[in-house]
Amino acid sequence: MTPRRHDTPARTGTANPLRRLALGDLRRRTSMKWRAHPEDVLPLWVAEMDVPLADPVARALTEAVRLGDTGYPAGTEYADALAAFAERRWNWRPGAEHTALVPDVMLGIVEVLRLVTGPGDAVVVNPPVYPPFYAFVGHADRRIVEAPLGADLRLDFPALEAAFVRARAEGRPAAYLLCNPHNPTGTVHTRAELERVASLAREHGVRVVSDEIHAPLVLPGARHVPYPSVRGGESAFALLSASKAWNLAGLKAALAVAGPEAAEDLARVPEEVGHGASHLGVVAHSAALRDGGDWLDALLAGVDENRRLLAELLARHLPEVRHRAPQGTYLAWLDCRALGLGDDPAAVFLERGRVALNSGPGFGTGGAGHVRLNLATSPEILTEAVRRMAAAL
Numbered sequence: 001m002t003p004r005r006h007d008t009p010a011r012t013g014t015a016n017p018l019r020r021l022a023l024g025d026l027r028r029r030t031s032m033k034w035r036a037h038p039e040d041v042l043p044l045w046v047a048e049m050d051v052p053l054a055d056p057v058a059r060a061l062t063e064a065v066r067l068g069d070t071g072y073p074a075g076t077e078y079a080d081a082l083a084a085f086a087e088r089r090w091n092w093r094p095g096a097e098h099t100a101l102v103p104d105v106m107l108g109i110v111e112v113l114r115l116v117t118g119p120g121d122a123v124v125v126n127p128p129v130y131p132p133f134y135a136f137v138g139h140a141d142r143r144i145v146e147a148p149l150g151a152d153l154r155l156d157f158p159a160l161e162a163a164f165v166r167a168r169a170e171g172r173p174a175a176y177l178l179c180n181p182h183n184p185t186g187t188v189h190t191r192a193e194l195e196r197v198a199s200l201a202r203e204h205g206v207r208v209v210s211d212e213i214h215a216p217l218v219l220p221g222a223r224h225v226p227y228p229s230v231r232g233g234e235s236a237f238a239l240l241s242a243s244k245a246w247n248l249a250g251l252k253a254a255l256a257v258a259g260p261e262a263a264e265d266l267a268r269v270p271e272e273v274g275h276g277a278s279h280l281g282v283v284a285h286s287a288a289l290r291d292g293g294d295w296l297d298a299l300l301a302g303v304d305e306n307r308r309l310l311a312e313l314l315a316r317h318l319p320e321v322r323h324r325a326p327q328g329t330y331l332a333w334l335d336c337r338a339l340g341l342g343d344d345p346a347a348v349f350l351e352r353g354r355v356a357l358n359s360g361p362g363f364g365t366g367g368a369g370h371v372r373l374n375l376a377t378s379p380e381i382l383t384e385a386v387r388r389m390a391a392a393l
């Protein structure tokens, strides 16, 4: 993505948000990242960022609080803000009439899976993948079918086709839950790859649900392609939200977008589902998408810097760890198998190094011996975390 010239951090002077907060301030936070472990642990696990709120978001929330504007959400403000953002950044304009407000991305995924599959039907996923995909699909009484990523951490088309065949073996409906961009590897799928997905999905009668929560977080060198915008993707659904890119997970709101051929299906989502989104969430997410472009560009520059720093730190302190720099997301997927720490190196790094990472095995097949590290922190904290990991060996 090339930022518009007047959006660039250099012109506006927007500071890197990852360098703004001291560890002492972060430790005063009460969210999961900072409260799940004792004070001596450096947390680089759950996908929360060590950033202050973007100014436009803080202003919108402050104004809503000042007005006591804390009721139920109404209207299409969020969908309109997403449409304008998606057009600016990805040359794709999802119509508000093809968009439904949902409480968050995971609950939106469950609602969409309910539209196109029934209890016991298969949902194909690409492990290693975001662990709640397993939990939510199981909780919705659907069955996981795995199509692991290839050794290059990209989609493996023979594996995907075999999984589609297995998913449809009894002639029942099936869905494919695509992670675009992919968590935990940071793989950004290309248009050519997504068109190949679309052609396979059509051939096998599988409906595609694309989780695009990390879409605004694609880093220099790669480009996000919205799945419903690709040739053959017209019958798909995409789930989008400002929550990852602007750190708004505590302000619940997300959007389900239907491709043109899926609009009638999406219209079957009961209106009440949208009541699960918080009005303050809608206010915050809309402000982020509408006015948070400069802040996002400054963040992306900071994450880009951190992904380079991580590569240097690993080369210096943990040369046996294998890793491909993420193309998107602020997550790094580290292959620690050569360290001989067993299936769950994160347990060792936590116990001996006092640094919290995500355990690989929860990400499904291919997760053993790996950890996921959250890069959305200051270079100082990142440096100290890798030093601690090395000292744990």
Ligand SMILES: Cc1ncc(COP(=O)(O)O)c(C=O)c1O
Pocket: 047, 104, 105, 106, 107, 130, 179, 183, 211, 213, 214, 241, 243, 244, 249, 254
């Ligand atoms: C791929 C992916 N989907 C969904 C979520 C969660 O989104 P939400 O909190 O909106 O359910 C995350 C959070 O990190 C994620 O990485």
